[in-house]
Amino acid sequence: MKRSERLIILTSMLVDRPGETLGLYDFSRVVGGAKSTLSEDLSIIKQTLASRGLGSVETVTGAGGGVTYIPALDAELVGEKLEELCRELSDPRRILPGEFIYMTDILYSPIWAWDIGRIFAEKFRSSKPDFVLTMETKGIPLATMTARALNCPLLIIRRAHRVTEGPAVSINYITGSSKTIGNMSLPRRALPLGAKVVLVDDFMKAGGTARGMLDLMQEFQAQVLGIGVVVETAQPEKKLIDNYYSLLTLKNVKGKEVQIEPTN
Amino acid sequence: MKRSERLIILTSMLVDRPGETLGLYDFSRVVGGAKSTLSEDLSIIKQTLASRGLGSVETVTGAGGGVTYIPALDAELVGEKLEELCRELSDPRRILPGEFIYMTDILYSPIWAWDIGRIFAEKFRSSKPDFVLTMETKGIPLATMTARALNCPLLIIRRAHRVTEGPAVSINYITGSSKTIGNMSLPRRALPLGAKVVLVDDFMKAGGTARGMLDLMQEFQAQVLGIGVVVETAQPEKKLIDNYYSLLTLKNVKGKEVQIEPTN
Numbered sequence: 412m413k414r415s416e417r418l419i420i421l422t423s424m425l426v427d428r429p430g431e432t433l434g435l436y437d438f439s440r441v442v443g444g445a446k447s448t449l450s451e452d453l454s455i456i457k458q459t460l461a462s463r464g465l466g467s468v469e470t471v472t473g474a475g476g477g478v479t480y481i482p483a484l485d486a487e488l489v490g491e492k493l494e495e496l497c498r499e500l501s502d503p504r505r506i507l508p509g510e511f512i513y514m515t516d517i518l519y520s521p522i523w524a525w526d527i528g529r530i531f532a533e534k535f536r537s538s539k540p541d542f543v544l545t546m547e548t549k550g551i552p553l554a555t556m557t558a559r560a561l562n563c564p565l566l567i568i569r570r571a572h573r574v575t576e577g578p579a580v581s582i583n584y585i586t587g588s589s590k591t592i593g594n595m596s597l598p599r600r601a602l603p604l605g606a607k608v609v610l611v612d613d614f615m616k617a618g619g620t621a622r623g624m625l626d627l628m629q630e631f632q633a634q635v636l637g638i639g640v641v642v643e644t645a646q647p648e649k650k651l652i653d654n655y656y657s658l659l660t661l662k663n664v665k666g667k668e669v670q671i672e673p674t675n
Numbered sequence: 676m677k678r679s680e681r682l683i684i685l686t687s688m689l690v691d692r693p694g695e696t697l698g699l700y701d702f703s704r705v706v707g708g709a710k711s712t713l714s715e716d717l718s719i720i721k722q723t724l725a726s727r728g729l730g731s732v733e734t735v736t737g738a739g740g741g742v743t744y745i746p747a748l749d750a751e752l753v754g755e756k757l758e759e760l761c762r763e764l765s766d767p768r769r770i771l772p773g774e775f776i777y778m779t780d781i782l783y784s785p786i787w788a789w790d791i792g793r794i795f796a797e798k799f800r801s802s803k804p805d806f807v808l809t810m811e812t813k814g815i816p817l818a819t820m821t822a823r824a825l826n827c828p829l830l831i832i833r834r835a836h837r838v839t840e841g842p843a844v845s846i847n848y849i850t851g852s853s854k855t856i857g858n859m860s861l862p863r864r865a866l867p868l869g870a871k872v873v874l875v876d877d878f879m880k881a882g883g884t885a886r887g888m889l890d891l892m893q894e895f896q897a898q899v900l901g902i903g904v905v906v907e908t909a910q911p912e913k914k915l916i917d918n919y920y921s922l923l924t925l926k927n928v929k930g931k932e933v934q935i936e937p938t939n
Binding site: 420 | 678679680682683684686687688689690691692694695705719720723724726727729730746771772773775777779780783784785786788789811812813815816819820822823826827828829830831833839840841862864865
């Protein structure tokens with residue numbers, strides 16, 4: 412096989428499986444070749460992707476070692492994506508009664524979910540989380556992609572306990588905006604005690620759900636490394652939680668006008 | 676830039692965005708070069724990936740045209756993955772009271788979700804669906820990945836109607852196994868009338884949920900091209916729906932023994 416062909420195949424295998432460690436055996440099974448040739452190829456791929464900000468290729472040594480592709484998104488591209496998202500969301504046809512914005516189509520688009528998931532992953536990667544958590548339902552696709560970009564397991568907090576998941580920890584929480592009492596639940600066996608987690612969600616108004624998630628995490632003695640939301644509302648200014656990372660801020664919905672901007 | 680570098684960059688851009696059509700401009704923005712060089716590079720990538728069964732690269736002509744990467748999974752690899760999944764799921768520690776099998780960790784693993792999503796995508800690709808649908812919650816990650824592999828929007832059917840999604844169509848359905856009445860709902864604006872859809876879910880026992888999804892799709896005059904489930908139970912043999920594609924069949928759970936096999 413020619414070097415150019417090997418480079419194409421190895422790159423496609425790496426990029427297809429972000430975060431996973433692929434052993435030299437996995438590669439040589441497909442492209443053949445001596446170990447030294449393979450190492451040389453991987454080093455060319457590493458340098459090329461790094462030079463264009465397309466991600467890094469990291470070598471994991473020891474037993475079970477191999478090579479891992481870590482996707483990247485440069486800051487300029489993130490800025491462009493967020494501007495585009497604002498344009499999309501400020502379309503007046505998205506305004507629903509009650510001054511809600513219809514954003515389900517964006518949240519459920521695999522392309523947007525992957526972009527947003529990657530932005531969150533970029534933000535939280537250095538803290539090395541063990542799990543990505545979200546509360547059902549609308550944030551699940553982007554949480555799935557955050558988990559994929561970080562190569563972490565995803566966990567979904569449910570509104571009610573299900574018999575098919577075994578013993579669970581349930582808490583009540585107060586939804587910040589409507590002041591009703593909700594329930595959230597996570598199976599005991601899903602999250603080991605003391606794990607490092609990041610929480611992601613699609614939308615935050617008063618922060619009641621996020622507050623509930625933090626309380627639930629305490630029951631698991633989890634270390635919450637970060638909270639990411641796609642859209643937060645400017646009002647109320649004082650949220651029920653302190654530290655979080657939001658991509659966009661919804662300033663106002665008035666008549667036919669939606670004011671939404673990248674969060675400063 | 677050397678050809679080898681261009682090939683690496685182009686391959687990574689394509690594989691990172693399965694199903695999306697990337698214009699020649701998107702590529703030349705990153706790698707530069709004349710249009711003819713670019714076409715030559717893309718044709719090398721196309722041939723190389725195809726020759727190893729790693730996916731196809733298709734050219735879309737006309738305005739808005741460009742090049743699309745379609746991921747592939749060869750039949751032998753699918754067989755290996757399903758065998759591995761059976762081994763994982765037959766671990767007796769997964770048995771829950773009521774002879775349920777704990778499979779949440781698998782369903783929420785981004786690696787498994789991507790593998791399963793790709794298997795479903797492979798099955799349904801030729802029928803060219805417009806949307807991938809699932810019923811909340813546990814099937815959402817794999818439905819997200821199915822949608823990504825097909826580059827279709829995902830739609831999630833909810834158990835209750837939410838005000839933040841606008842007018843919705845709701846139906847009642849009878850859960851096949853426990854004979855209780857449930858509700859499922861989808862926003863009117865989410866799915867245009869007469870669309871072509873595939874339905875995916877994690878688990879099927881009697882098929883009540885799938886039956887409900889079919890009924891809901893009738894309200895949207897949707898054409899259901901296929902139904903995919905990860906695990907079906909051998910009993911009851913007669914399901915409430917006729918045509919579906921299941922990956923694994925759970926034959927029996929008895930004491931400490933789980934009998935699960937790839938579906939014939």
